[in-house]
Amino acid sequence: PKRKAAIMCMRVLGPALMKWLAGITPFFAEEAWQCYVSEWTTNRNHDTTGLTLEEKQNTDHRNCNTDYNKDHNSENACSVHLCTRPEIPAFFKNHEAAKTLEILRNARKQITQKIETLREQKVLNTSNEAHVTITKDMIIDNMVVDNMLHELKEIAIVASVALGDELSVVKANGDKCPRCRFTYPILHGEFCKRCAKVAHDKATHNKVMNK
Secondary structure: OHHHHHHHHHHHHHHHHHHHHOOOOHHHHHHHHHHHHHHHHHHHOOOOOOOOHHHHHHHHHHHOOOHHHHHHOOOOOOOHHHOOOOOOOHHHOOHHHHHHHHHHHHHHHHHHHHHHHHHHOOOOOOHHHEEEEEOHHHOOOOOOHHHHHHHHHHHHOOOEEEEOOOOEEEEOOOEEOOOOOOEEOOOEOOEOHHHHHHHHHHHHHHHHHOO
């Protein structure tokens, strides 16, 4: 669901940004639009014959459509300069999510400062190797702690985040996944658990498509 939500977000933002940039960078916007229209048409007409139900569901997110898309995206326009300027609907505003994101950004700023110090000392090469401990006052009390720690891990681009008595950053123990480049205590074969699943799903999908 999270991956599909991110794809849908880009599905809405991408065309809108191209249309807004058309008046400033006409050639760049037009080239981006042509690539977008070509890719969207290919994905929309993607043949799902022979795919399993799960694989078809994973394909359906590319074909998702809403009233907003119908009214504003104009995928069939042959040029971005023939499109109308998009109007973002009011229901896209989420003040609660914006507040949460602001808190996460403030926490990331403090974490980044400590990471940069360790990089200068040659303790860390990248933030992907960092294990971070944060205090409870750095996150929202009414949000599930595990969810917040996971979100902060992604936003701060660190190996792991835990809750403790003070803010600290140390080098994480374990091995680095060759695909995502994050350090994990245990790898599942060659990759981390997430990358191993992605690699397996991709190999399965390619196998089905090549039949």
